[in-house]
Amino acid sequence: MKHLIFGATGLVGSQLAERLALQGEEVYAFCRPGTEAEALRALGVRPVLGDLLDEEAIRRAVVGMDNVYNCAAATEGAAARLQAVNVLAVNAIVLACRGRQVNRIVHVSCASVHGTAAPEPLDEDAPFRPADAYARTKVEAERVLSAYVGQPDLRITTLRLAVPVGPDDTRIVAPLIEALRQDGRALAAQTGDPVVSFVDVRDAARAAILVAADDRAIGRTYHVRSFDAAPSAFAAKLAREIGGTMPAGRSFGTWSARLVGRLMGGAHRAGRVLDELARSPRISDERIRRELGFTPEHDLESATAYIAKVYWEREIERFGRRGP
8 A cells, every 4th residue: 555644754754654664565755855864765665755835745745645644743933834734734635635535544633632631531522722832733733624524535533642752752852861961860750740641653653554444443533642651750761761771881971962962952951841741631542442452562661661772772873983
């Protein structure tokens, strides 16, 4: 089957592209010129050059595709850009698929459409309570999609992801690693912060592939999560995993300073990241478990171990021959 991924170079999209390619599927990545990821090319993923703001480019890209996944999103920036990428482009993708015999459109949304933490896990029917501009545009995109649900030539499924984490996460993981490099004590577990839901990007990719293949998912919205944890507990576990997998004889500070220092620019961001995480909701994934039999494969230990493993593999590859 032919799969087209919008946002294939992003955190979730890249994992989805890799998984599909390794399964022997024919995978296409819609991306702007100059952003084609060499790692994806090496897996046989074929770039389709275009811009999300170019409706004609989107129409050309979907021709002949079996499944279309929208993992693209603008998480920050001017209001006009958030609206264009997160809302207008979603509408353009759906319209481009109409009449093209596309088997499935899988739209990736976020649990933050429900707002901040609640006493009990929130299910898919919980009200929209977006707390920031990004979440408001994701709500608007879901409302756009709901207008198309039920049309016979548009088979749409929406996935609302918990906080996604993985090795390529520059929003949460990178600043936490930078904080660890400067002062590991900054990532000690604390008490009192709320428990929120996270999703390992590998589970997110598995869920996207599953709903694209199961007709029971047509017209449905599903929460996807891997585990629940307090933000400081996630950070502390990540610190232990990073330290525990450090190559023998290497100092974390000297070994990683050149790489991580360029990623984010300061441990002062760690506190802001943890505060932002603490405002994320805890969600229930009972629907996707019950209806489709989906069970996450990864927990807090697995997710942080994976991040640490990939982190040190990349450090060794990049700087190993020259040393610290």
